[in-house]
Amino acid sequence: MKKIILAISILISIQAIALQQEPTKKKTETLAKNGTDPVCKMPVKKGTKLVSTHKEKQYGFCNKMCKDQFDKQPEKFIK
Helix, strand or coil: CHHHHHHHHHHHHHHHHHHHCCCHHHHCCCEEEEEECCCCCCEEECCCCCEEEECCEEEECCCHHHHHHHHHCHHHHCC
8 A cells, every 4th residue: 555655656746847847849939029138149038028128129138137238228239
């Protein structure tokens, strides 16, 4: 009986771990329209909340530090 309970516990644990991991498709998610952070040139995933608008165009950022730098001097990062 103990072996059955142990086996069921292991299966439930494996299931829980599998559900927590993101599928491979999400890791290769489509990038935002601009595709890259204008400050550090890192990829920016679609749906990021770190967005600034400059001259009616939106720019996405990989982190808050890049967004803050852009907000201070957007012309420095836009060609």
